């Protein structure tokens with residue numbers, strides 16, 4: 001009786017009809033689960049033994065990707081992980097791939113970056129950056145090809161280029177910014193206004209000018225000048241109209257936004273292919289950039305054949321970075337018998353490298369100076385004293401005065417801005433062989449991400465035992481740990497035997513330009529730009545503190561780590 005009943009029930013219920021199918025499905029699911037578990041325990045994305053990690057996991061998939069998405073801000077999430085786990089931990093941020101190792105210690109990070117044979121530029125950063133410039137040397141592993149590409153730009157960090165080409169161009173672009181802000185300040189009448197776009201545009205103009213020469217026809221900052229009419233006044237701020245950008249400006253600034261979009265994707269290469277195949281915006285930007293860079297290269301090639309009568313016979317006057325690079329290409333072509341085809345990426349790399357990190361650093365600097373009035377006053381006083389002739393003659397310092405005068409307090413302010421800005425807050429390297437970090441085995445191919453803010457930089461280091469017995473603090477009383485997140489340029493100043501103050505760039509832990517053979521190529525250019533801009537702005541304007549809601553230190557992540565709000569409340573200083 002029982003059996004038929006069961007049989008009838010079985011036969012009649014829909015579950016019975018699915019019976020064998022369901023069983024097969026269950027078996028498949030169990031097999032899949034076992035395969036995934038095996039993959040996670042023995043495959044490439046297995047945890048690295050002994051290195052702390054989050055315990056979250058779902059069916060073997062580690063939960064870090066979900067957590068970082070939930071957090072919204074990658075940098076904040078990474079800092080949280082380092083505070084939770086210590087100077088080293090592992091994070092599962094890419095599906096089915098090896099974990100990243102996160103390092104939060106100055107000394108350990110520096111040691112990694114200096115060991116040239118064990119560590120190299122990582123596949124991950126190449127994935128992020130190579131879509132738009134696959135042959136730029138930032139995307140090459142260290143080796144003969146990378147060295148050949150670097151050779152093309154070797155003149156650009158020499159005094160001749162920096163003093164005769166870069167500095168005058170940066171100076172004149174900054175004067176345009178000063179002019180624009182003088183107009184805006186009059187209209188703003190004591191209200192703050194957003195500085196973000198103006199800083200980006202003037203820095204881009206400077207990068208275009210030193211890359212192509214001052215004859216380059218596009219100027220980003222001029223659009224701001226046209227839009228000076230105020231649109232809305234609120235209690236604390238005035239919003240100026242923002243006109244539509246010129247295509248070349250939009251296409252160039254768009255390059256950094258694309259990197260930001262790719263960084264938010266767990267599979268940047270796939271995302272880039274989809275973007276390039278489907279996005280009209282991306283296609284348009286690539287075409288515009290290619291066209292203007294090619295045009296300028298051709299103009300530089302023509303200039304190469306024009307000799308300057310003022311110079312010695314047969315010598316060519318170089319007025320732009322492209323002139324220097326084209327001359328190097330000619331030398332290489334003559335010796336190697338062929339013209340390298342990565343030239344346009346090399347040239348475009350100067351514009352991207354030259355504007356994004358630098359403008360982001362300037363934006364953070366403006367905020368710090370407005371919020372630290374004592375520092376700002378002291379900086380202005382030391383500028384007035386150092387440029388005594390300009391003070392006497394009631395004029396701005398010239399570019400030669402700015403580049404040729406030693407002002408320790410100015411150097412200290414710039415170093416402190418760089419220390420706290422961390423425009424590129426994550427440095428990366430990939431192990432080229434099996435190695436060891438803080439006593440942990442690191443297999444070949446592992447990617448380490450190193451923070452240049454947080455523990456040991458802007459907050460106390462982990463205790464020495466945890467950090468492998470390495471010391472991390474700076475020297476002197478200005479480096480006491482509870483003040484590490486404060487803006488205190490004095491920490492970079494020391495006194496010599498004669499009682500004179502001098503700037504010591506090695507006074508404490510900071511890595512704004514990375515370190516080692518793959519450190520920032522444009523470091524000197526970056527310092528030069530910051531120097532000219534902060535001298536002229538602090539000379540010409542008093543930067544008042546803005547209302548609290550405009551003075552937050554929240555950040556947005558694109559190619560660089562930018563302040564979400566950068567407002568200035570200016571008062572012109574009469575000469």
Ligand code: HEM
Pocket residue numbers: 113121137138139349350351353354355357358361423424427428511512513514515516517518519520521522523525526527
């Ligand atoms: C304030 C300004 C700047 C900051 C904070 C900055 C920061 C950095 C950082 C952190 C790196 C990675 C270093 C590493 O991995 O160790 C880097 C690399 C690089 N930067 Fe800069 N940078 C600045 C300005 C510039 C400028 C003006 C240029 C060129 C015109 C430039 C060109 C490059 C290049 C080409 C690399 C890659 C070097 C390589 O892989 O061999 N940077 N920069």
